Amino acid sequence: MLKDLKKICDPEVFEDVFNLYGKDLRRFLFFKTKDIDTAEDILQDTFIKLWENCDTVNYSSVKGFLYTVANNLFLNSIKRNKVKQNIIAQLGSNYNLESPDFVLEEKEFLIKIEQTIASLPEKQREVFLMNRIEKKKYKEISELLDISVKAVEKRMHQALIIMRKEIGNV
Structure with a gap:
């Protein structure tokens, strides 16, 4: 009660x-x-x-x-x-819920990345693409290119320096 x-x-x-x-x-x-x-x-x-x-x-x-x-x-x-x-x-899966500004910035960023990769020296570009796109380990790359792992590391390091410099300006 x-x-x-x-x-x-x-x-x-x-x-x-x-x-x-x-x-x-x-x-x-x-x-x-x-x-x-x-x-x-x-x-x-x-x-x-x-x-x-x-x-x-x-x-x-x-x-x-x-x-x-x-x-x-x-x-x-x-x-x-x-x-x-x-x-x-x-x-549909093609519909994007992001804002138009975001979509435009994303496209511009991807174009900048593609241009920067294309501008890399051939040896650096080759190592960069094998590592970052094909997901190969440095050891695999060194065997495929018949170079030392240290050479692969150096090429990758140089490629990353250029990428950071160029992409940082976006």
Whole structure:
């Protein structure tokens, strides 16, 4: 009977409710979402809903209210994510969600990289491409080019110096 007299709109009672159910509700949400940030967001939204409805929720039924709201918010987040995925799938993989400025800067950057690689001396370019594009180890490159590993290291070092100098000016 005393529990029913507690008003959730009272800040102290609200804080007690949070302290009593917050951890368990967070674990419940983490179990469902598998993401602590999402669980925290839903937990916060759940307690906001409780505060917004504090006049209508009885203290004796607050636990059920919290879990029902949390579960509904979780289900809503899943629906939103499905809608986003469907929209992206319908737009196609060629659709870019980045800003036009970003896309333009990215294209300019890629052109600058290609030009810089093309301007490298042939021996440096060859080593650079084998290492960075073909993902070959220095030892493999040295065997393919019939040069020492130290020579490969030196060519790569010189290529990287030029790349950093040129790309740094973008």
